[in-house]
Amino acid sequence: MLxxxxxxxxxxxxxxxDSIPLFNGKDTxxxxxxxxxxxxxxxxxxxxxxxxxxxIGYIRTEKEYENYSLTLEWRWQAGAEKANSGxxxxxxxxxxxxxxxxxxxxxxxxxxxxxxxxxxxxxxAKGVNKGGRWIRTAxxxxxxxxxxxxxxxxxxxxxxxxxxxxxxxxxxxxxSAAKGAIGVQSEGSPIEFRNIVLTAIE
Numbered sequence: 001m002l003x004x005x006x007x008x009x010x011x012x013x014x015x016x017x018d019s020i021p022l023f024n025g026k027d028t029x030x031x032x033x034x035x036x037x038x039x040x041x042x043x044x045x046x047x048x049x050x051x052x053x054x055x056i057g058y059i060r061t062e063k064e065y066e067n068y069s070l071t072l073e074w075r076w077q078a079g080a081e082k083a084n085s086g087x088x089x090x091x092x093x094x095x096x097x098x099x100x101x102x103x104x105x106x107x108x109x110x111x112x113x114x115x116x117x118x119x120x121x122x123x124x125a126k127g128v129n130k131g132g133r134w135i136r137t138a139x140x141x142x143x144x145x146x147x148x149x150x151x152x153x154x155x156x157x158x159x160x161x162x163x164x165x166x167x168x169x170x171x172x173x174x175x176s177a178a179k180g181a182i183g184v185q186s187e188g189s190p191i192e193f194r195n196i197v198l199t200a201i202e
Contacts, residue, residue, distance in 0.1 A: 022061055022070075022182065023049055023196040034058045034094065034101070034183075041186040049193040051085070051186045056099050058183045060091050065198060066179030071152045072196040074108055076189065078146030083189035084109040086117065089155060090180035096120040103183070104175060106153050106162050107133075108191070113142055113149065114162045114169030123160075125172040134172065140164035148194075156201060 022030065025047035033039045038057035043050050051059075076083045087106040096102035102120035107113060114136040116125050125134035142164070143149050154161045158178055162170040184193060 019197045019199045021195075021197050023193065025194070028059065030062055031059050032062055034060070034099065038186065047194055049184075049196070051184070051191050051193075053085075053186055053189045053191065056186060056188065058088060058100070058185045060088065060101075060181040060183030062181070064180050065182060065200075067156050067201050069152060069154045069199045069201055070182065070197070071150065071199075072184075073148045073150050073194050075143070075148045075192050076110065076145040077191075078144075080110065080145040080189065082110055083145070083191065084187045085185045085189060085191045086187065087151065087153065088119075088181075088183035088185065089153065089160070090121065090175070090177035091183050092177060092180050093120065100185075101183070102177075103180065104160070104172075104177065105185075106151065106160075106170075107136075108151070108185075110145075111142065112136070113151065114138075114140060114164045116160075116162070116170055116172055122174065122176040123172040124174045125170055127170060134170065136162075136164075136169040137171075138167050138169045140167040140169050154201070 034057040085108045088103045091103040093102040105117035107115035116134040127135040127137045152163045158175040159173045
């Protein structure tokens with residue numbers, strides 16, 4: 001009884017929030033496509049959001065978010081090599097860089113998951129900066145194509161922290177944007193997503 005009371009009390013405390021599934025596992029309700037043609041790249045089956053990689057573009061949430069922890073799982077096709085995609089954060093202006101919006105990208109590309117790209121935005125990360133790309137500072141042991149990886153990004157104010165498969169791989173401060181839509185890329189490679197869950201933080 002005391003444990004139940006303690007749990008109920010915790011749920012009422014400031015800063016506690018239930019998790020929100022951004023992807024319902026059935027369809028793309030709550031999301032919009034970067035172009036009408038881009039819809040052809042995306043499909044949903046058995047609780048998985050699948051992307052063929054073509055045409056190039058992205059899918060983004062209809063709502064904007066700030067101060068949150070976001071977790072998603074992704075996997076590449078078995079046998080994939082140099083496959084590329086990304087998690088887009090704080091999306092604002094569409095087509096700020098060709099097909100990509102103004103945003104901050106947490107890289108999902110094979111061998112680079114957790115690198116940070118600044119697309120029309122600014123940030124300062126702990127790793128080496130190579131032309132606007134902040135290289136991750138740890139190796140998260142990405143899974144073999146065909147197996148699921150997990151990324152968690154915590155965005156609070158003008159900072160963010162990225163973990164991949166339980167390893168903290170990047171941290172950044174001084175972000176020039178603190179809120180916006182959330183998206184994932186169609187960038188030439190088949191990729192699948194599931195369990196896209198957001199938890200608000202204070």
